[in-house]
Amino acid sequence: MKKTLIALGALSLSITPTLAQSNVPISLGAAADAALEGDEIAWNFVEGITTEVGPRQAGTEAEARARDWAMDWLDANGFANVANESFEMDTWVPGDVHRASVVAPYVQNLVVQPLGNSAATPEGGLEAEIVFFPTLDDLIAAPDGSLAGKIVYISHEMRPSMDGSHYGYYGGARFRGPGIAASKGAAAIVIKSIGTDEHRNPHTGTTRFPDGVAAIPAAAMSVPDAQNLERMFERAGDTPMTLNLELNPRRLGMTLSGNVVGEIVGSNPDLPPVLLACHIDSWWNAPGAFDDGAGCGIIAAAALNVSKTGQPLRTVRVLFAGAEEVGLWGSRAYSAAHIDEPIAVGLESDFGADRIWRFESNFRDTNPDLHIKIAKSIARYGVANSTIRASGGADLNISRDQKGAIIDLQQDGSRYFDLHHTPDDTLDKIDKNQLRQNVAVWTQVVGILANEPLPILTGGVKPSAPATMEQ
C-alpha cells in the first residue's frame, strides 16, 4: 500500500501543471508516466492529420498536402531540421468507379474496391462467369489456361490474432492471387477482403503481377458481400454465376512523393542518431487513423517527451515515410539516400493504436545489459520481454540495409484487421488510453536509447552473456 501511495505521489507530481510548464527537466520515468496519464501530443497529431488532411494516397496531391501539414506540425512543436526529402515513384490511383453486380442467376450489387496496381475494366464493366476458389492453394492447383476469360473469386478464413499472424497466412490471396489468376488467363479477380470485420467496407492493399504478366482488374469485396456471394454460389449449385465488374483505376506514371523528417538534436554529434519511423501515406479510402496517423503521432510524442527530460546525448530523428502502402517507396528511397550515415537503432510504429504488449530487439544476445534495461523499464506498462529477434517494419529498410540495431514494440493487433485498408480506419476507432500507453512505452524506450553512450547493436561488453530476465 505504501509503495502505491509513493508511486501515486510521484505520478501526480510529474503532471503538476507548474512543473510540466517549467523548463526544469523531469525524469524519464516521470515523463513516460505522465504520457500514460494524459498524453495529448499523439492524439493532437492523429486528430489533426485525419481532420485537416484525411486520405493521402501515395504520389498524389493529397499526400503532398499531408507532408506540408506534417512539416508545419513538426515546426510548431519545436522539432529541428524539418525537411521533405523528395523521391520519384510510379503512381497508381484508384479512380472513382468501383462496382460489382451479380447479374445471373440472381441480381444484386456487391461492394468492392480495387486493389493497388489493379488494371481497369472496359467502361460499362467486364461481364463474365465468376468461379469460386475456397483458398489460394485451390487457385494454384487450377490448370493453366483453364480460367480463360473468367473472373476468379478467392475466399479465406482469416481470424483476428494478437500478433496479426493470420495476415501473413491468408494475405497471399491478395499479394499473389491476382498475379496467379492473370498468369492462368483469368479476365479479372475479386477476393474476399483480407480482413476480420463484418462491415461493408472492402479492404484494399497492394497486389503484384509477376514480370511479363499483364495486370488484370483486381478488387477486394467487403466481407459481408463476399459471404453473400458464397451463399449465392451455394444456392446456384451447377448453374454458372455471372458477375459484372467495373473499375477505373489508372497509372499516372512517375510523380513526386517524399519523406518528412524532423529532429530533436542530441548533445553529441558524433553519436549516430536514433531513428523513429512511421508512414505518412494512407489508402485513398480512409483518413488513415490506425494506419498510420497514430504511429506518426506516437513517435513524435515520444521524441518530444524525451526532449522534456533534457537534451539527449543522441539526436532523435523522426521519419514520416512516404508511399509505404504501395511498395515501400519512401523506405527504399530513405535507405538509398542515407545508407552511408550510420543509424544507431531503428524503431517503427505501424500497427494501429492499441497497447504494446511485447518488446523485441535484435541485440538481446550481443548487448544483453541494454536489452534487459529496456525490458525492465517498460514492464510496468504491461510489456513482456521476448526472445524473438526484432526485424523491424516496412519503413526501416535503412536499419536492415545497414545491418543495424532494431527494436520492435509489438502492438495488440486483435482489432487491426477489422480496420486495415478500409474506409473504417477513422479517428473514432482510436482508444485514447491505449494510445497513451504506446506513447509511455515509446518515451521510456527512446529516452534510454537516446542517452546510451555505447554502440547499441553489439554493446561490445558481454556479447554472449545470457539474459537474466524471464521471457
Next chain:
Amino acid sequence: MKKTLIALGALSLSITPTLAQSNVPISLGAAADAALEGDEIAWNFVEGITTEVGPRQAGTEAEARARDWAMDWLDANGFANVANESFEMDTWVPGDVHRASVVAPYVQNLVVQPLGNSAATPEGGLEAEIVFFPTLDDLIAAPDGSLAGKIVYISHEMRPSMDGSHYGYYGGARFRGPGIAASKGAAAIVIKSIGTDEHRNPHTGTTRFPDGVAAIPAAAMSVPDAQNLERMFERAGDTPMTLNLELNPRRLGMTLSGNVVGEIVGSNPDLPPVLLACHIDSWWNAPGAFDDGAGCGIIAAAALNVSKTGQPLRTVRVLFAGAEEVGLWGSRAYSAAHIDEPIAVGLESDFGADRIWRFESNFRDTNPDLHIKIAKSIARYGVANSTIRASGGADLNISRDQKGAIIDLQQDGSRYFDLHHTPDDTLDKIDKNQLRQNVAVWTQVVGILANEPLPILTGGVKPSAPATMEQ
C-alpha cells in the same frame, strides 16, 4: 434437479426427428420449444431473400422480384391463398451519385447517401457554405431566411437503447429537419446519420417536406464522417466551411407495389383471422436482413409451426407489406382494401432479429384471462409481462383502423440502430439463437390466438378484472 431433467426429457422428445417428421400433431408448447432449439424456417427465409433478391427498394423491379420470390417461398412451404395484392404508389429512387466533399478550408471527401424524398443537386454538385446546428431545436430557432443558399448540417447525440426510444427522441433531425431547413431557404441539408454505430455507412430513411415547401437535396452522413466534419468546424473556428454535395435521386411517378399474403386456413371460417405482419421492402442500400427480412421469416415460421400442432380454429394470415420504408403505402392499401373484413388480432415483427423481452397487448383490461394466459406461456422464454398498451407497428394500419386487438412482442433494440437503414443490414448480423427465440415466442403466442374461440379484444367476460401476474 428432477424438474430440470423432466423438462429436458420433454424437450428432447419434441425434437426427435421421427416425431417431427410424422404427421402426428405435436403440442403447442413442444412446437415452440423445438423452435427455440433448432428452428431453421425463419433463417431459411431471411437467408434466401437476402441472398437471392437482396435490396428491394419500394416501387421498383427489385421489390417486384422480392414479391415473386416470397410467393414462391410461401407456396413451397405449404401456405394457402398466396397472393399479391397490388397497389399504386408515388415512387422515389436514390440514383447512383452520392458524394460530399469539404472543399474549404480543408479538402476531404465524406460519405453520404440521400434521404428518401431528397431532391437532386445540379450535376457536378451544389457548392455552398455549410452551417452547423448541434440539434434540431437550434435549426428551428434560426431566423427565417437566414439560411438562404446555405447547406444546413444537424448533429445529435443518439445512443443505443433497448426499446429504441432514442429514435423517436432524435429522429426529428431526419423526419422534420429537411422540411424546416427548406422552409428557411436552405439550399440543401446534411444530417448526422440517425444511428448508433461507428462505421462509414450512412443511415438513410424517409424525410417529409411540408405542403408548399419544395424538396431540397437532403443526405445522411455516416457517423464517423459526421464526427470528422464536426472536428473540422471546431478547427476552422470563424472561417466559413464550404461543402460540395452531389446527389441524383429522382421521382418515377406512380408505379406498382404490392402486399404479399398467404394463409394457414383455420377450421372455423366464421372466426376472424389472426394477422401477422412484416414488410418486404428494404432500402436500396442493403439486403434488409434485420429490416425486415427477419421479421417476415419469424412470422412465417410461427404460422408454419402452429400448423404442425393441428389445424387451428382461426385462419393465420401473413402479410408481407410492400413499400413500408417510404411511407407505409402497403399498410394503408391493405387497410383500405380489407377494412370491412374483421381481423381478430394483429401482430407485427419489424425491429430486427434480437430476442423478445416484453409482451404488450391492448386487451389487458378487457380480456385479462387471455392476456395472462399468453404472458404466462412465454415467461419461460424470458419475456416480461407489461402494462404498456400495445399500439402495433407500421404494417398494422388495419388493426388500428378497425380499433381491433393488437399485440406487441417487443424485441431488444440495443443493436438495431447500428444497422437500421444502412448498407450494414446484412445476414451476418443475425444471431441465430436470438432469431430462434423470436420464433419460439411467436409460435406460442400465435398458437394460443389461433385457437381462441372467443373474441380477443373484449373477451366479454371480465372486462375490468385486475391482472394477477407481476408486471
